[in-house]
Amino acid sequence: SGSLARPLHQLGRGAARVAEGDFDARVESDAAGELGDLIASFNTMVDQLRKTTVSKDYLRDIVDSMHEALIVFDADGAVIRTNRAARTLLGERVETADVLRFLGKSVAELEELLGAGKSASWDVGCAAVGRDLQVSCAPTGRGGLVMVLQDVTRIRQAERALRLQAKRLEESNRELEEFAYVASHDLQEPLRKITAFGDRLEAKCAEGLGETGRDYLARMRGAAGRMQTLISDLLNFSRVTTRARPFEPVDLNEVVRGVVGDLEVRIAELGAELRIDKLPTIDAESLQMRQLFQNLIGNALKFHRPDVRPVVSVAAEELTHTEGARVRLTVADNGIGFDQKYVEKIFGVFQRLHGRSEYEGSGIGLAICQKIVRRHGGTITAHSKEGEGATFIIDLPRHQVSRQTTEDAA
Incomplete structure (x- = not known):
């Protein structure tokens, strides 16, 4: 009848628009009964499709904005999704073979990662791009794998420079400690002689020195004693590491x-x-x-x-x-x-x-x-x-x- 033809025609046109990707194609009708329920269900479906599509587009934009390259493999090891950074690094059409060749991995190693179902990470130096990359993998929950490639060149360069600096500092400290120990040890002998001859001078010639001479002698022996204490303490300081147990x-x-x-x-x-x-x-x-x-x-x-x-x-x-x-x-x-x-x-x-x-x-x-x-x-x-x-x-x-x-x- 005519009362059914118009709503059905509207519903048909709405379905066609949805098929073409137009998710604003709501059907406005005052039809009642089962046909009205059908139109209401159609409109609800269109609303859900629109929300899902917006969410997917939003998520895709977020993933594409990442600086890290992202590659998703399915359970068979085929590349099913990439982001902009991955395409910039590996080419516009990324295949599994491209990824394995870039990372220096074999098909068997990829299969092992897929079968393990566990997270993994490793570093790889890529001479082709002159970069150090950190590769991180995690299972998708459907037998697949998400792989993220992060450029860590500056971090690794800083770490290498820090290790080199620490090694040089350790060597410098060791040399300084050895020098302090040797120098302090060698200084003790002349000091012992100064002290010994000072003792002899006081014992044999004290009366002939006069008051001024005895004062000078006392000062000399006091200075030698303080120097002996300093050398002894310096030796103790160096021995904390040079004679550690x-x-x-x-x-x-x-x-x-x-x-x-x-x-x-x-x-x-x-x-x-x-x-x-x-x-x-x-x-x-x-x-x-x-x-x-x-x-x-x-x-x-x-x-x-x-x-x-x-x-x-x-x-x-x-x-x-x-x-x-x-x-x-x-x-x-x-x-x-x-x-x-x-x-x-x-x-x-x-x-x-x-x-x-x-x-x-x-x-x-x-x-x-x-x-x-x-x-x-x-x-x-x-x-x-x-x-x-x-x-x-x-x-x-x-x-x-x-x-x-x-x-x-x-």
């Missing part, structure tokens, strides 16, 4: 007990109070741990406030927020402290915040501490305020990746 489990409780025993006389003289918490066992070099605590506790006693009983606390805690098991050790005192702005300076070689007349020492003890801590893969810093004591904080790994000694490249 393998790491092994070290009970820090035993280490600190030994240090307290060594400092027993000084502790008694000052009436100092030591508060030692339970300490962990870590992978370390025992002698260097002893040297570390000897320097830190010794400094805490040395830099005490006049007329104030020294109190030194040694504590430890687990660091749970870091990658890998690490421990934090603290050595705190109630001594003279220092201005926090000097916290970097105090770890320098031969750096002092006070004159020799106030406090003895060469100013290398904390530099040795820092070198020991760095060799063990840790960090050391301090918090202080003048007149309110200082707290030294050492973070160390509980377990070393390798028990073999490693040289400090810092």
Whole structure:
């Protein structure tokens, strides 16, 4: 009938427009009944097709805007999709053979990647384009494979330059340490002679020297003694790496007990109070741990406030927020402290915040501490305020990746 012909004709024209890719071809009709339901369903289908097509176009635009080349293989290893970057790199019509030839891979290797169903990545140097590429693959979920080629030339160049620089720095540090050790060792003999002849001069000719001569002799011997201390400390500094031993489990409780025993006389003289918490066992070099605590506790006693009983606390805690098991050790005192702005300076070689007349020492003890801590893969810093004591904080790994000694490249 005429009432059906018009809606059917409209529906036919709408279907034809959809077939040609026109997804705005909605049918406007007031037909009722089953025909009305059919037209409504047709319009719903057109709306869904339009949304799907827009989404696909949007997704295609995003993929084409990528700087990385993207190639999609089906389960049989055929290339079914590429983006603009891939076509620029491999040609407008990308075939599987083009990809394999470019990457230096065989058909069997591609089949292995497809069959594995796992993600994989590797680097490939492409002489044809003079680039280093990182190839990353991931399964599609339908037996296929998505491959992304990322240009990592600058990253790899930077990494190679960094490794070369680190190697040169390590060699330079090793040469400097060897020089410091040899030079310090060779300087000791003439110093011993200066000291020995000074002793003889005082013993045999003291009366003939007069007061001025004896003063000069005392100054000479004092300077030689200070030089001997500096050389000895410099040797200790270089030995942190030149005479390092393998790491092994070290009970820090035993280490600190030994240090307290060594400092027993000084502790008694000052009436100092030591508060030692339970300490962990870590992978370390025992002698260097002893040297570390000897320097830190010794400094805490040395830099005490006049007329104030020294109190030194040694504590430890687990660091749970870091990658890998690490421990934090603290050595705190109630001594003279220092201005926090000097916290970097105090770890320098031969750096002092006070004159020799106030406090003895060469100013290398904390530099040795820092070198020991760095060799063990840790960090050391301090918090202080003048007149309110200082707290030294050492973070160390509980377990070393390798028990073999490693040289400090810092």
